Amino acid sequence: MTCGFEVTDCFGRTVRLSHANWQSHIQKRPGVAKYHDVLPEVLSAPDIVIEAPGTGDYHFYRRDFARLRLHSVWLHVVVIYDADVDGWVASAWVTQRIRPGVQRWPKP
Amino acid sequence: MAEALDMAVLEREHAEWLQRIWAANTDLAERMARLGVTSDLDTKTDILLVTIGNPQEALTEGVDDWLWLRIDPDTLKIVGFEVLHAQAAALRTTGFFFVLGILFLLDKLREQGSRAPEAVTLYAQLADRLRSLAAAA
Numbered sequence: 001m002t003c004g005f006e007v008t009d010c011f012g013r014t015v016r017l018s019h020a021n022w023q024s025h026i027q028k029r030p031g032v033a034k035y036h037d038v039l040p041e042v043l044s045a046p047d048i049v050i051e052a053p054g055t056g057d058y059h060f061y062r063r064d065f066a067r068l069r070l071h072s073v074w075l076h077v078v079v080i081y082d083a084d085v086d087g088w089v090a091s092a093w094v095t096q097r098i099r100p101g102v103q104r105w106p107k108p
Numbered sequence: 109m110a111e112a113l114d115m116a117v118l119e120r121e122h123a124e125w126l127q128r129i130w131a132a133n134t135d136l137a138e139r140m141a142r143l144g145v146t147s148d149l150d151t152k153t154d155i156l157l158v159t160i161g162n163p164q165e166a167l168t169e170g171v172d173d174w175l176w177l178r179i180d181p182d183t184l185k186i187v188g189f190e191v192l193h194a195q196a197a198a199l200r201t202t203g204f205f206f207v208l209g210i211l212f213l214l215d216k217l218r219e220q221g222s223r224a225p226e227a228v229t230l231y232a233q234l235a236d237r238l239r240s241l242a243a244a245a
Contacts, residue, residue, distance in 0.1 A: 020152075021152065021153060024150060024152075024153075028148060028157050028159065028163055029157075029163070029166075030163050030164055030165050031164075031165030031166075048113065052173035053173065054172065054173035054174065055173045055174065055192060055193055057173065057192060068165060068167060069165075069181055069182060071167075071181045073167065073181075076168065078192065090153050090155065090192065091153070091155060091190070091192070093168035093176070094166075094167055094168065095167060095168055095169060095170075096125070096167050096179075096181070097122050097125045097169060098113075098122070099122060099169070099170030099173075100115050100118040100119045100122055101173070103112065103113050103115070106111050106112075107111075108111060108112035108113075
């Protein structure tokens with residue numbers, strides 16, 4: 001079964017996750033695999049998106065999907081856009097604190 | 109959710125959060141030496157993943173745009189770290205260059221089956237480099 005997907009993000013851009021990248025990702029990061037099915041929703045309807053000014057990566061955060069032990073956490077997806085057009089999922093994590101940067105969503 | 113985040117507040121809260129994490133990790137070098145460190149550079153995504161001991165569920169918290177610490181949510185112990193754009197980061201910052209170099213040397217020592225004193229020194233240097241990168245962020 002393939003677990004890659006393609007979704008239109010909240011900015012109207014196409015973001016892809018490849019099957020190979022996801023398989024490689026979850027092998028080394030226990031606990032993230034269970035969030036696979038909600039990743040498209042994090043990208044299409046995030047609570048917050050922060051651009052990292054140093055790298056240009058976009059960090060999508062959604063609050064209501066993830067818990068880690070008893071901690072309420074953000075489901076956090078890192079997207080890299082190629083030439084500012086289409087993007088791909090580089091990593092997916094759970095995060096307690098949003099790292100500051102340039103707010104892209106909601107549009108300030 | 110507010111339309112515009114107050115970045116000044118976010119910066120302050122995030123800095124306090126990182127201080128709590130580092131305060132909980134005065135034993136980082138000792139744990140690295142005791143539990144072992146494995147590293148994997150995914151050349152397709154250019155992400156370096158470093159794991160201390162066995163892989164475990166963790167929070168992932170940003171130090172800067174490149175360095176992200178993997179944290180046990182209950183103890184705040186660092187259980188690994190990731191570097192985004194790892195090869196570019198190594199060319200951009202000597203701190204990341206040294207981190208990659210130390211991991212390379214640790215891999216070589218492991219291949220030789222060595223638990224020599226130089227490995228302990230390298231773990232100490234790795235912990236120092238991570239602290240330096242965090243301090244510079």
